[in-house]
Amino acid sequence: MKKRNFMFSLYGIFCCAVLIGLDQFTKYLAVTRLAGERTFSLIPGVFELFYLENRGAAFGMLTNRQWFFAGVAVLMIFAAGFVYLRLPGEHHYLFLRVICILIASGAAGNLLDRLIRHYVVDFLYFSAIDFPVFNVADCYVCIGTGLALLALFTVYREEDFSFLAPGKKGETKQ
Numbered sequence: 001m002k003k004r005n006f007m008f009s010l011y012g013i014f015c016c017a018v019l020i021g022l023d024q025f026t027k028y029l030a031v032t033r034l035a036g037e038r039t040f041s042l043i044p045g046v047f048e049l050f051y052l053e054n055r056g057a058a059f060g061m062l063t064n065r066q067w068f069f070a071g072v073a074v075l076m077i078f079a080a081g082f083v084y085l086r087l088p089g090e091h092h093y094l095f096l097r098v099i100c101i102l103i104a105s106g107a108a109g110n111l112l113d114r115l116i117r118h119y120v121v122d123f124l125y126f127s128a129i130d131f132p133v134f135n136v137a138d139c140y141v142c143i144g145t146g147l148a149l150l151a152l153f154t155v156y157r158e159e160d161f162s163f164l165a166p167g168k169k170g171e172t173k174q
Contacts, residue, residue, distance in 0.1 A: 005089060012084055012097065016105045023109035023136040030123035030135075039125070050125040052133040055118070066114050073111035076141075080104035086163050095155055099148045106140030113137075 034040065034051035041048050056063035084100035087093045113120040122133040 005085075008087070008089060008097070009085065012101055015101045016108065019101065019105035019140060020109050020112070020137075023105070023140070024112065026136045027109075027113065027121040027123070030121050034123055041127075046126065046128040048125045048127050049123050050133055052122040053117075053119040054122045054133070055120075066118055070111055070114050073107040073114070076107035077104050077111070080107070083164065088163055092160070095147070095151050099144050099151065102140045102144030102147070106137040106142075106144065109137030109140065110135070 030049070030051055034049055037051070039048045039050045056065065057069065062068065080100040080103045084097060084104070087096055087100075110120050120135065120137075122135045122138075124135060124139075125131070125133045
């Protein structure tokens, strides 16, 4: 059982590294290809690539509170990691593993930006609805959160989360 949990941990770290790498690569492309350039329209009037240095949260809230957002990201990473490491090795919990990986990867991708650049690189823009500019890491967090809500209402029952109780690390349900 310990070997299986170790393999799940390695798999989770590998997946997070790949997702963070993809996020950072897209941000690198945005910085090198979009910064200082005009908006690039992928679907005219609907979806554009638009470079933005975001020093706040969505909708520009809490501008220049980088340490606050860094702290929130660290808490998200630790919470996702805590749940991931306590998950039983059963196939039933695969969906939760994916959710933890998405949330941790998204939080880590934006945390890296905040620590290195002191802002988050955003570049995806739905102009048709004037949605705030966002990035790949934001997609990870939003998709992970959406899947978590879906899972809570459709896949898992309250007793499926007994592994989170103190002293119940990775125990399977009876």
